[in-house]
Amino acid sequence: MAISILGSTGSIGRQTLDILQSEHLAPGAPVLEVAALAAGASNLELLGKQIVDFEPELVAVPSDSDRESLRDILSDYFRSGKKTEILIGEEGLIACATHPAAKTVVTAVVGFLGVKPTLEAIKAGKTIALANKETMVAAGHLVNELAAKHGSKIVPVDSEHSAIYQSLEASILKAQAAGKSLEQAGEVEKLLLTGSGGPFRTWSEEAMARATVSDALKHPNWSMGAKITIDSATLMNKGLEVIEARWLFSIPAHKIEVVIHPQSILHSAVEFVDGSIVGQLGQPDMRLPIHFALYHPHRVPSARVPRLSLSELKDLTFEKPNFSRFPCLAMAQEVAAKDDSSACVLNAANEIAVDSFLKGKITFTDIARTIERTLSVHKPIKAPQLGDILEADRWAREKSVSLVAV
Ligand code: NDP
Ligand code: MG
Numbered sequence: 001m002a003i004s005i006l007g008s009t010g011s012i013g014r015q016t017l018d019i020l021q022s023e024h025l026a027p028g029a030p031v032l033e034v035a036a037l038a039a040g041a042s043n044l045e046l047l048g049k050q051i052v053d054f055e056p057e058l059v060a061v062p063s064d065s066d067r068e069s070l071r072d073i074l075s076d077y078f079r080s081g082k083k084t085e086i087l088i089g090e091e092g093l094i095a096c097a098t099h100p101a102a103k104t105v106v107t108a109v110v111g112f113l114g115v116k117p118t119l120e121a122i123k124a125g126k127t128i129a130l131a132n133k134e135t136m137v138a139a140g141h142l143v144n145e146l147a148a149k150h151g152s153k154i155v156p157v158d159s160e161h162s163a164i165y166q167s168l169e170a171s172i173l174k175a176q177a178a179g180k181s182l183e184q185a186g187e188v189e190k191l192l193l194t195g196s197g198g199p200f201r202t203w204s205e206e207a208m209a210r211a212t213v214s215d216a217l218k219h220p221n222w223s224m225g226a227k228i229t230i231d232s233a234t235l236m237n238k239g240l241e242v243i244e245a246r247w248l249f250s251i252p253a254h255k256i257e258v259v260i261h262p263q264s265i266l267h268s269a270v271e272f273v274d275g276s277i278v279g280q281l282g283q284p285d286m287r288l289p290i291h292f293a294l295y296h297p298h299r300v301p302s303a304r305v306p307r308l309s310l311s312e313l314k315d316l317t318f319e320k321p322n323f324s325r326f327p328c329l330a331m332a333q334e335v336a337a338k339d340d341s342s343a344c345v346l347n348a349a350n351e352i353a354v355d356s357f358l359k360g361k362i363t364f365t366d367i368a369r370t371i372e373r374t375l376s377v378h379k380p381i382k383a384p385q386l387g388d389i390l391e392a393d394r395w396a397r398e399k400s401v402s403l404v405a406v
Helices: 011-020 044-054 064-073 075-079 089-097 112-123 133-150 159-177 205-209 226-234 236-248 287-295 327-336 342-358 364-376 386-405
Strands: 002-006 033-038 058-061 085-088 102-107 127-130 154-156 188-195 256-260 266-272 277-281
Touching (some): 002 011, 002 089, 002 112, 011 044, 033 044, 033 089, 044 064, 044 075, 058 064, 058 089, 064 075, 064 085, 085 089, 089 102, 102 112, 102 287, 112 127, 112 342, 112 386, 127 287, 133 342, 133 386, 154 159, 154 287, 159 188, 159 236, 159 266, 159 287, 226 236, 226 342, 226 364, 236 256, 236 327, 256 327, 327 342, 364 386
Parallel strands (some): 002 033, 002 102, 033 058, 058 085, 188 256
Antiparallel strands (some): 188 266
């Protein structure tokens, strides 16, 4: 079996390839081939190394000059007779997402960039190992519609959603067999989405207003790309995850409760109508949910996933989130209850605001302000189709760029 990885040089992409390295496979684990890799332009040396290690048939990079640089890096590889086609731009990304040999596509690019290739992979009937939550946030309605039409399976990589999926799998299968949605099947009381609370969990509002980029990039438990790390500091990440969960599990937003759990050991849980809470525990290490998604529906041994020893655990604590100190979470929860273009606008404004914060153009607390002001002037479109989503995204970016500039 083969896979494609969109965003192979990023945090999720690198960890996916780490799992696939033959010397890391546990005895008996099936070998997964790599059909295609796509990446951005910031780490072509690493992409070159990945190509040498995994010999994909197809690679995509953003531009023609990136392709030339990659060819230079790979001169020995090509001289030795290896064949890897290099495509560019959105067309290249989509070709990787729809490569005929790939059964599963790991969507590990960051942001709205993932929308079109993910939708194309779904139309091609691929299994989506979904890391790129922004696609589900901006286009969840469409993703579900197309996945049902084309029989494409979506397995979450996000650790919380993986935990919920694992806790819910029996209920999902029963609901499917009965031709019902999970909500119609009536077994689920609520989803309990856990989050560490990020680096500012105990900071005052005044201290957060003065937070620097390096303060916000210090995540207590997880090592991730810059954008999601800032999202974890504002708790927008948890908000995006509420929207992601709402679509992934077709559960109304009011049945998704965010619970702050600073140790990141219980990765999320489900409360059933009989009062039973079922959850999934593990080390805070993304290789576990990535491994689960790659091999689903099978449980396969891993030599890479770090083990958790329950008897060595100390305190596991849980608390309610503070919505007034973390307005991004409150905004996203409100948006999660709707089925319109607001989520796409929230996502786009957040991408612009986070990028502006990382570049030192706005303060940490301006992130929420920029999103709120953009949302307040948006005229939502119900059940948006692709054209509506692309237009809402374009509009929101333009609007929030103008807000950041003043
Ligand atoms: P990173 O920023 O680490 O990686 C992003 C990847 O996308 C890089 O490989 C980057 O390439 C690539 N990329 C950038 N531009 C393009 C382009 N034009 N074409 C193709 N590829 C491009 O992000 P993460 O791995 O942290 O996150 C990826 C996704 O997974 C996000 O949606 C995030 O929310 C989600 N996620 C991440 C988790 C984590 O632990 N990191 C946990 C749960 C979800 P390069 O940098 O080489 O230019
Ligand atoms: Mg997560």
